[in-house]
Amino acid sequence: MDVPRFLRQAGSVARTATVLSAGFTHRDIRNAVAAGEVCRLRHGVVALPGAPSDFVAAVLGNGLLTCASGAAHRGLWLLNQPEKVHLFCRHGGPPETVVHRESLVPHGTAEPVASITDILIHGLRCLPEVEAAVMVESAVRQGVTTLPYLRQRLPGNRNGAARKMLDLVDGTADSAIEVVARLLFRSEGIYTETQVELPGIGCVDFLLEGFLIVEIDGGSHLEPRQVKKDRSRNNASTLSGYSVLRYGYADVVYNPQKVVAEVWQVLRGRVIR
Known part of the structure; x- marks a missing residue:
């Protein structure tokens, strides 16, 4: 496998450290850049030409797409496209994005997209109730989560509103x-x-x-x-x-x-x- 092919599997953009950890060398990266197959977005970040803008924003922001920005990448329904990019960032985060902090389940993929559980939990805490219900309904409908599972991960008074949104979901909708x-x-x-x-x-x-x-x-x-x-x-x-x-x-x-x-x-x- 070469660097461009690896980047395609990783969502077309990745940190240089990620590419190196996959077994490539600095020379491999330089050669791909010199051949025009890969471009440097900044020091430490490389991408394929035409890489998706939301993936680029996630990697440049040192985060993962989540909430409304991650839903479609995990096959979840989305009622409205978000006006800002939603990112899960452990530290910091670009000022022009909506930043989420807590992560319950590792994302487990090469693409910069949070896990379905994190996307749903962040959506329940962040989005208007109808938009959050749409996302959760699709996940329940597809069998990738359950309402009891999500309720267990929304404990305490601070998650009361999010738990209440789960009452709007019954898993019967086709769209x-x-x-x-x-x-x-x-x-x-x-x-x-x-x-x-x-x-x-x-x-x-x-x-x-x-x-x-x-x-x-x-x-x-x-x-x-x-x-x-x-x-x-x-x-x-x-x-x-x-x-x-x-x-x-x-x-x-x-x-x-x-x-x-x-x-x-x-x-x-x-x-x-």
Whole structure:
């Protein structure tokens, strides 16, 4: 293996000490730089041309990407891209970043990304509750963590708010936007069931107050085959006595008041529990 290949495995950027500890020599690094395959970002840090900016920020900041900045790199859902880079740094940290201090589980990879446990704990302590719930929901859904495991790692009064956020997670959502919709409906005091199997209809995203089906449409619902399937399900739902509303990402995220108003308009037309 040569230096460029090693850097590709390490996220395209690394400290010189990391490269040397992998068995390379200073001459190997100098030759790669001279050949234009590797560039020096500063003394002690080398990278491939075009290295990801967040990885570069992490290594230059002597830290690991975590919280909202590390989520996507660990395959977790992320509702909004962070305005600043979130780093786990044991000491110091760049002033233009959000710095997290405590680490519970070593990251265990060559890339400068914190462990899933650290990313989730930092997110629960740092992010708005809906954004944190989205991250945790995806981790639970994928089976890479559990709610009891996270609760055990959030002891004491200072973690009370973070533990409370875990109550928003049930692991039933198929996407980040479904988490947002579920929390939106339940915050209104609406009896909300998720991923309900209805005879003759199939599995629906939400069943509100036992009779209103709400479906959250992703990009695949614009495909002709899916449009036909959705139309058939809508008809079957109506013929079975259910009401149906459908919403997309933009509706739920950018116009939740409209969604709630329309849901209540339907619910008030029927007797609720």
